[in-house]
Amino acid sequence: MSLKIKQDHARFRDIVRGRIKRNLKKYVQKGEMIGKKGKDFITIPVPTIDIPHFVFGERSQGGVGQGEGEPGDPLSPGDGQQGSGQAGQGEGQHILEVDVSLDELADILGEELALPRIQPKGKDRIVATKLKYTGVAPAGPESLRHFKRTYKQALRRQIASGSYNWRKPIIVPVREDRRYRSWKQVPLPETNAVVIYMMDVSGSMGDEQKEIVRIESFWIDAWLRKHYKGLEARYIIHDAVAREVDRDTFFHTRESGGTMISSAYKLALEMIETEYSPGSWNVYPFHFSDGDNWSADDTRLCVDLLQNRILPAVNLFAYGQVESPYGSGQFIKDLKDAIGARDNVALSEIADKDGIYGSIKTFLGTGN
Amino acid sequence: MDRKTQLPAHLHDIRKRIEGYAREYGLDFFDTIFEVLNFDEINMVAAYGGFPNRYPHWRFGMDYERLAKGYEYGLSKIYEMVINNDPSYAYLLESNMDVDQKLVMAHVYGHVDFFKNNFMFRHTNRKMMDQMANHATRVRRYQDKLGVELVEDFIDRCLSIENLIDYQSPYVKRRPDHPEDEGERKVAKGFKTEREYMREFINPPEFLQAQQKRLDEEAARKRKFPERPERDVLLFLLEHAPLERWEHDVLSIVREEAYYFAPQGQTKIMNEGWATYWHSKIMTEKALEASEIIDYADHHSGTLATHPGQLNPYKLGVELWRDIEDRWNKGRFGKEYDECDSFVERKHWDKRLGLGREKIFEVRKHYNDVTFIDEFLTLEFVLDQRLFTYGYNDKHQRWEVMEREFKKVKEKLLHMLTNFGQPMIAVEDGNFDNRGELLLVHKHDGVDLKLDYARDTLKHLQSLWRRPVNLVSKIEGRGTLFRFDGKEHGDRRVEL
Numbered sequence: 001m002s003l004k005i006k007q008d009h010a011r012f013r014d015i016v017r018g019r020i021k022r023n024l025k026k027y028v029q030k031g032e033m034i035g036k037k038g039k040d041f042i043t044i045p046v047p048t049i050d051i052p053h054f055v056f057g058e059r060s061q062g063g064v065g066q067g068e069g070e071p072g073d074p075l076s077p078g079d080g081q082q083g084s085g086q087a088g089q090g091e092g093q094h095i096l097e098v099d100v101s102l103d104e105l106a107d108i109l110g111e112e113l114a115l116p117r118i119q120p121k122g123k124d125r126i127v128a129t130k131l132k133y134t135g136v137a138p139a140g141p142e143s144l145r146h147f148k149r150t151y152k153q154a155l156r157r158q159i160a161s162g163s164y165n166w167r168k169p170i171i172v173p174v175r176e177d178r179r180y181r182s183w184k185q186v187p188l189p190e191t192n193a194v195v196i197y198m199m200d201v202s203g204s205m206g207d208e209q210k211e212i213v214r215i216e217s218f219w220i221d222a223w224l225r226k227h228y229k230g231l232e233a234r235y236i237i238h239d240a241v242a243r244e245v246d247r248d249t250f251f252h253t254r255e256s257g258g259t260m261i262s263s264a265y266k267l268a269l270e271m272i273e274t275e276y277s278p279g280s281w282n283v284y285p286f287h288f289s290d291g292d293n294w295s296a297d298d299t300r301l302c303v304d305l306l307q308n309r310i311l312p313a314v315n316l317f318a319y320g321q322v323e324s325p326y327g328s329g330q331f332i333k334d335l336k337d338a339i340g341a342r343d344n345v346a347l348s349e350i351a352d353k354d355g356i357y358g359s360i361k362t363f364l365g366t367g368n
Numbered sequence: 369m370d371r372k373t374q375l376p377a378h379l380h381d382i383r384k385r386i387e388g389y390a391r392e393y394g395l396d397f398f399d400t401i402f403e404v405l406n407f408d409e410i411n412m413v414a415a416y417g418g419f420p421n422r423y424p425h426w427r428f429g430m431d432y433e434r435l436a437k438g439y440e441y442g443l444s445k446i447y448e449m450v451i452n453n454d455p456s457y458a459y460l461l462e463s464n465m466d467v468d469q470k471l472v473m474a475h476v477y478g479h480v481d482f483f484k485n486n487f488m489f490r491h492t493n494r495k496m497m498d499q500m501a502n503h504a505t506r507v508r509r510y511q512d513k514l515g516v517e518l519v520e521d522f523i524d525r526c527l528s529i530e531n532l533i534d535y536q537s538p539y540v541k542r543r544p545d546h547p548e549d550e551g552e553r554k555v556a557k558g559f560k561t562e563r564e565y566m567r568e569f570i571n572p573p574e575f576l577q578a579q580q581k582r583l584d585e586e587a588a589r590k591r592k593f594p595e596r597p598e599r600d601v602l603l604f605l606l607e608h609a610p611l612e613r614w615e616h617d618v619l620s621i622v623r624e625e626a627y628y629f630a631p632q633g634q635t636k637i638m639n640e641g642w643a644t645y646w647h648s649k650i651m652t653e654k655a656l657e658a659s660e661i662i663d664y665a666d667h668h669s670g671t672l673a674t675h676p677g678q679l680n681p682y683k684l685g686v687e688l689w690r691d692i693e694d695r696w697n698k699g700r701f702g703k704e705y706d707e708c709d710s711f712v713e714r715k716h717w718d719k720r721l722g723l724g725r726e727k728i729f730e731v732r733k734h735y736n737d738v739t740f741i742d743e744f745l746t747l748e749f750v751l752d753q754r755l756f757t758y759g760y761n762d763k764h765q766r767w768e769v770m771e772r773e774f775k776k777v778k779e780k781l782l783h784m785l786t787n788f789g790q791p792m793i794a795v796e797d798g799n800f801d802n803r804g805e806l807l808l809v810h811k812h813d814g815v816d817l818k819l820d821y822a823r824d825t826l827k828h829l830q831s832l833w834r835r836p837v838n839l840v841s842k843i844e845g846r847g848t849l850f851r852f853d854g855k856e857h858g859d860r861r862v863e864l
Contacts, residue, residue, distance in 0.1 A: 003408060003409065003412050004412070004421070004424075005411075005412040005415055005416070005428060005429060005432045006429075007424060007429075008415075008424060008425060008426055008427075008428040008429030008432065009429035009432050009433060010429070011424075011426040011429055011520075012426040012427070012429035012430045012432075012433065013429070013433075015426055020517075021517075021520075021521075024524070044437050044441055044443075046433065046434050046437055048430060048434070049426075049427070049430060051427070051524060051527050051528050052528055052820075052821040052822075052824035052825045052828070053528060053529070053530075053531050053790075053821060053825055054529075054531065054532065054790075054791050054793055054810070054817060054821070054822055054825050054839075055531075055790070055791065055817065055818050055821055056789075056791060056815045056816070056817060056818065057815070057816050057817065057818040057819070062757060062758050062759030062760065062767075062770065062780070063677070063679065063757070063758060063780065063784060064679050064755060064756070064757055064758070064777060064780050064781045064784065065674075065675075065676050065677050065678065065679060065755070065756055065757075065758050065769070066674045066676075066679060066680070066683065066684070066753060066754060066755050066756070067674055067675070067676045067754055067756075068676075068754065069676060069756065069769040070769065071756075071768075071769050071770060071771055071772060072768055072769065073768060073769045074764070074766045074767065074768050074769075075676050075677045075758055075766070075767040075768065075769065139512060
């Protein structure tokens with residue numbers, strides 16, 4: 001049984017996400033409830049939208065409470081503010097935030113993202129969606145009115161209510177009889193695409209850098225998987241040498257060593273040339289590093305590989321560079337000088353965790 | 369929603385027993401229909417304010433999300449819900465233990481008795497269940513016809529001013545049945561002249577007529593519109609704003625529902641206290657099995673728990689009811705008691721009058737929260753219950769306990785309850801500046817309005833009135849006129 005309230009709820013979620021009714025966006029307040037999951041305290045965000053009224057200013061108002069405390073004693077934080085639930089469970093407790101499921105987050109990301117420059121290539125691998133009329137519904141725009149079904153409904157009603165006269169068969173549909181075509185989004189196979197993730201796991205990448213890279217590639221991966229069914233993904237990690245790994249290893253491995261970026265590019269190139277011919281595949285290499293390459297010679301080799309072999313074969317080459325206290329961060333500058341002007345290159349520097357979202361948008365933002 | 373009007377057999381038996389106890393104690397209620405719902409359904413009904421069917425609007429979805437999340441993470445659970453209707457409908461959560469169901473039923477009979485007998489509810493629509501469904505159909509029809517967005521935006525704007533109703537109006541008569549005497553009509557006299565025979569030449573009849581006409585027009589302009597400040601701003605808009613028909617209908621729906629819910633807000637402390645008083649009485653004296661006592665005690669104390677910065681209406685209410693019963697049982701009232709200033713004597717005062725039960729039934733009929741607190745909140749009670757006022761300390765940047773003094777506590781409490789805790793705002797002039805502008809006046813009683821909200825509300829109001837709107841209030845002690853003309857805000861100082 002689906003509840004009527006789900007519609008209201010979906011609408012509320014849409015407003016909170018700023019998808020509709022942007023005029024209300026400024027009244028969205030971030031409330032939270034504090035709950036417990038096992039030993040940990042968790043905060044559960046409960047956003048509210050406060051329609052403005054003529055009301056008293058909160059701070060000048062105060063109120064009446066009940067319990068211990070002498071005049072001048074503080075109330076625990078959060079008390080006195082309406083609708084904020086209970087906050088202030090004491091310090092030192094780890095508070096996690098739980099709210100949206102992975103799918104939901106990918107959805108939120110997805111509203112502003114798309115695989116850039118994707119082209120129809122090959123056959124039936126990538127799935128895009130298309131609208132298709134599949135059924136009838138009792139409500140809808142007049143332009144989609146289903147004449148035959150409306151007629152049938154009216155006929156049925158008139159027979160049932162006894163107002164149908166077979167000698168003079170006049171059928172008059174009333175509002176409730178009207179039927180409209182309704183539609184559904186159906187998956188439509190479209191194009192072939194492969195994403196090649198490359199990550200620098202060398203010693204100069206600190207834990208924080210690796211984490212940022214993993215979070216970012218994880219989200220890109222999660223989002224692409226959600227939106228492009230049948231997408232292929234390959235994972236390469238490299239330090240001084242590169243090797244292909246499976247998804248799980250990619251997100252969990254720890255290594256150290258020197259850095260030879262060209263090793264990864266060579267491997268990627270090999271993959272493209274043997275398995276993903278640009279004629280029938282959309283190819284998206286994503287590379288993450290701290291930009292600290294072993295030598296200028298190797299960098300020159302990289303640029304050469306990119307310019308002459310990789311870029312002509314791919315739809316988009318994306319390079320994300322994490323800021324690192326050890327590295328020189330030179331690599332992105334070299335890339336910028338050499339290939340920054342090319343259409344199918346996206347370069348982004350990620351300063352910290354907050355920069356992740358912006359970086360993803362640089363890579364996958366619509367309009368690239 | 370499927371309507372399961374039939375209670376399962378064991379709940380049916382419980383219901384019969386509890387109803388019997390409630391009647392024995394003298395509670396007088398409408399027929400009450402209990403329905404068993406699962407948590408999703410009960411969250412929905414709760415989000416709809418107790419009704420199974422409301423017009424589509426996102427704010428119900430917002431309430432639903434809060435309730436559903438609270439339930440999902442085990443933070444809160446709806447125990448009881450009952451609507452003021454004849455017959456009354458109340459809801460039981462499917463997964464609750466039997467002892468909880470008993471408690472809820474006993475509590476609900478308390479509420480329904482209160483709905484039926486308290487004077488504040490006398491003017492409420494007792495067929496609101498049907499009316500709400502009717503409202504839902506009307507709004508849906510407008511949405512089908514005009515589009516969801518348009519209608520919803522309009523509802524948002526109406527909701528923004530839904531608190532501008534006259535909370536006392538069902539109980540007092542504000543407008544006279546016959547318009548008052550309009551005062552002496554000014555008669556045109558023309559130019560003065562000593563010479564009787566010249567009069568008709570100096571003041572020919574046409575001239576006198578023209579002058580008379582001008583005088584009348586001037587008087588009409590001076591006559592105020594509305595004649596006296598109108599506190600039911602929604603009514604004023606319904607009567608005078610240039611609304612389209614569907615807009616008029618939607619606004620009247622919002623107004624009607626606001627009036628329906630108002631008495632519940634104005635008797636929250638009494639009503640919850642009353643229901644708690646009775647569930648505790650029925651459960652502990654009659655309905656509890658020995659095996660249920662611990663669960664009962666747990667849930668009952670949960671209901672009555674207090675947090676420093678929040679006033680728990682259940683707790684305050686039930687304690688006040690018990691205090692009243694005790695005072696009237698012992699005769700702790702009246703001149704003799706009030707004038708006694710021996711602490712010891714007062715403490716042991718007991719006239720064995722036994723009037724408590726009778727008194728509380730009388731009080732539940734004739735009081736609302738304001739008069740209830742005003743009359744029955746005593747010094748002893750405030751000390752006993754450790755009530756205090758709190759406020760925001762700007763210097764320390766935190767909320768602090770302010771005072772424990774009886775007078776201050778009572779004053780603050782009454783202030784929070786007066787006019788339902790809403791600022792008093794009335795339409796002063798519907799033709800302000802003789803330019804068809806709307807002028808509202810806020811009767812300032814020591815607390816400033818929240819400015820950003822006030823400005824945005826003005827904006828919404830302007831979209832209903834179509835002409836510029838003005839609000840006079842006091843900010844930091846100085847009279848200020850806020851104005852929104854459809855394009856921009858303008859504030860200016862005014863003398864009050």
